[in-house]
Amino acid sequence: MKKFTIYNLQFTNRTTRGFTLIEMLIYSALVAIFTGSIFVFTNNILGSNDRIIARNEVFTNQEFINSKIAWLSGQATSVLAPSDSSATSTLKLDGTSNLFPAELTLQNQKINLILGSGTSTPITSSSVRVKQFSVQYFSTAGQLPNLRVLLEIESAPYSSIKSSSTFSYVLP
Numbered sequence: 001m002k003k004f005t006i007y008n009l010q011f012t013n014r015t016t017r018g019f020t021l022i023e024m025l026i027y028s029a030l031v032a033i034f035t036g037s038i039f040v041f042t043n044n045i046l047g048s049n050d051r052i053i054a055r056n057e058v059f060t061n062q063e064f065i066n067s068k069i070a071w072l073s074g075q076a077t078s079v080l081a082p083s084d085s086s087a088t089s090t091l092k093l094d095g096t097s098n099l100f101p102a103e104l105t106l107q108n109q110k111i112n113l114i115l116g117s118g119t120s121t122p123i124t125s126s127s128v129r130v131k132q133f134s135v136q137y138f139s140t141a142g143q144l145p146n147l148r149v150l151l152e153i154e155s156a157p158y159s160s161i162k163s164s165s166t167f168s169y170v171l172p
Helices: 021-075
Strands: 078-081 090-094 102-107 110-115 128-138 146-155 162-170
Touching: 021 090, 021 102, 021 128, 021 146, 021 162, 102 128, 110 128
Parallel strands: none
Antiparallel strands: 078 090, 090 102, 102 110, 128 146, 146 162
């Protein structure tokens, strides 16, 4: 007769509670990557928003100066400065209303306006710098006199945001 030996092998089900160290490291890495990408994304959105606001501020100041010169030159009867065929950083106009003489001057990277006998008031905001304000006056026989204004403005916080334009005004 053969003898059979049966070995009693026990296999236990491993029922663990919690995570292993490797699982915790993987989850921590995933959370760090996700949090970092959220931070970068939010920072880019906020940074681009500031640049858009600065760009809009530059263009708004430029349009305001253009409209102010157009308004004054439409009511002016003569140009006191600059003289004929010359260029300066001051525009002085004369007219018949109590607004005149009107003077636009570049001082300390701001354009200042003086109406009548009033005080000098900056018409550009503090968030922009005026790099160039050049006014040329041309008066030729048989043609209406005109002004040519070269204006270059840059953002104060972001010097890479610039705008440069030339405006021409025909005086009545």
